[in-house]
Amino acid sequence: MLKKRKLGKQGLEVSELGLGCMGMSQSYGTRNDPESIATVQRAVELGVTLFDTAEAYGVGHNEELLGRALKGKRDQVIIATKFGFRFDDGKIVGLDSRPQHIREVVEASSRRLQTDYIDLLYQHRVDKQVPIEDVVGAMADLVRQGKVRYLGLSEAGEETIRRAHKVHPISALQSEYSLWERNLEPRIIPLLRQLGIGLVPFAPLGRGFLSGTVQRAESFPEGDFRRNDPRLQGANFDANVRIASTVQEIAKRKAATPGQVALAWLLSRGEDIVPIPGTKRRKYLEENVAAADVVLAAADLAQLEAALPPTAGPRYSERQMAEIDR
Numbered sequence: 001m002l003k004k005r006k007l008g009k010q011g012l013e014v015s016e017l018g019l020g021c022m023g024m025s026q027s028y029g030t031r032n033d034p035e036s037i038a039t040v041q042r043a044v045e046l047g048v049t050l051f052d053t054a055e056a057y058g059v060g061h062n063e064e065l066l067g068r069a070l071k072g073k074r075d076q077v078i079i080a081t082k083f084g085f086r087f088d089d090g091k092i093v094g095l096d097s098r099p100q101h102i103r104e105v106v107e108a109s110s111r112r113l114q115t116d117y118i119d120l121l122y123q124h125r126v127d128k129q130v131p132i133e134d135v136v137g138a139m140a141d142l143v144r145q146g147k148v149r150y151l152g153l154s155e156a157g158e159e160t161i162r163r164a165h166k167v168h169p170i171s172a173l174q175s176e177y178s179l180w181e182r183n184l185e186p187r188i189i190p191l192l193r194q195l196g197i198g199l200v201p202f203a204p205l206g207r208g209f210l211s212g213t214v215q216r217a218e219s220f221p222e223g224d225f226r227r228n229d230p231r232l233q234g235a236n237f238d239a240n241v242r243i244a245s246t247v248q249e250i251a252k253r254k255a256a257t258p259g260q261v262a263l264a265w266l267l268s269r270g271e272d273i274v275p276i277p278g279t280k281r282r283k284y285l286e287e288n289v290a291a292a293d294v295v296l297a298a299a300d301l302a303q304l305e306a307a308l309p310p311t312a313g314p315r316y317s318e319r320q321m322a323e324i325d326r
């Protein structure tokens with residue numbers, strides 16, 4: 001059974017593992033709405049309470065799907081969604097965190113999610129055109145109006161986090177963090193702990209790579225995120241295979257799967273961390289939820305720490321990296 005963890009100091013409590021819903025609508029292969037809906041409903045049965053979506057995922061498709069899947073179960077779950085992009089013809093064309101836009105997106109997201117309130121509202125990417133004080137000010141108004149319960153940021157840097165938290169308490173930062181992506185460790189995680197902000201690591205399975213099933217970039221079709229993931233290309237892939245093999249070795253010894261080791265490692269990093277592995281299949285969901293029962297001993301953690309080579313290649317293309325606030 002999944003245990004509960006707190007995100008932030010404002011009272012937000014969620015299952016220790018959430019469900020990332022993005023892949024049900026985009027990025028990782030073909031959509032399968034019936035299986036995705038069954039996966040969300042199975043997650044509720046297994047005690048998952050945190051469901052992660054965004055306006056951007058499938059440009060509304062993901063929120064609609066989640067709204068349908070959670071019909072009649074709204075009171076049992078925490079819905080997290082995000083605003084922050086501008087779209088044209090179904091494609092992201094830029095950032096937009098202007099207060100009026102935030103209000104419109106929250107109305108539209110709530111409609112698609114079939115809910116009167118959003119539990120956790122994140123700014124998806126920091127918008128340098130709009131001072132963070134104005135962004136969080138608009139988000140805080142939505143809290144006062146009862147349309148939103150808790151606030152979060154995604155991929156925000158130190159200064160933004162500090163400034164945002166002064167306007168209204170931030171409950172969670174959602175940023176990429178996993179065995180092969182450790183950029184948060186030197187400065188961001190200590191800051192979150194100082195301010196009492198929870199961490200929701202996205203892509204906790206390294207977009208599937210840490211589960212040992214992901215192949216080279218060129219094996220994925222056009223439109224699949226992994227085709228353009230620099231870490232899966234050419235010499236980077238050859239180097240990074242060593243990371244997947246190290247995780248596999250430990251998993252074998254623990255009679256667990258590599259994905260479970262990757263999730264158990266994140267869970268071991270602190271009670272303030274709630275990973276959101278993404279899947280659109282019940283089979284993977286069940287395996288991922290069972291990771292909460294995998295305990296890594298100090299020796300396993302030390303072996304992982306010692307044996308993991310540095311990851312080769314950046315985690316995003318140059319264009320996407322430019323949207324990261326550091």
Ligand SMILES: NC(=O)c1ccc[n+]([C@@H]2O[C@H](COP(=O)([O-])OP(=O)(O)OC[C@H]3O[C@@H](n4cnc5c(N)ncnc54)[C@H](OP(=O)(O)O)[C@@H]3O)[C@@H](O)[C@H]2O)c1
Nearest residue numbers: 020021022202203204205206207208211277278279280284
């Ligand atoms: N804030 C942000 O900017 C941001 C960015 C990216 C993601 N996110 C959020 O974080 C969530 C998680 O990240 P993610 O989905 O990108 O990456 P992830 O959780 O690291 O990996 C997802 C990939 O791993 C596969 N997978 C899942 N469980 C598996 C298992 N047990 N065995 C083998 N393969 C498995 C999935 O396959 P199938 O798809 O075939 O099930 C999918 O291709 C997303 O769903 C989204 O909600 C946020």
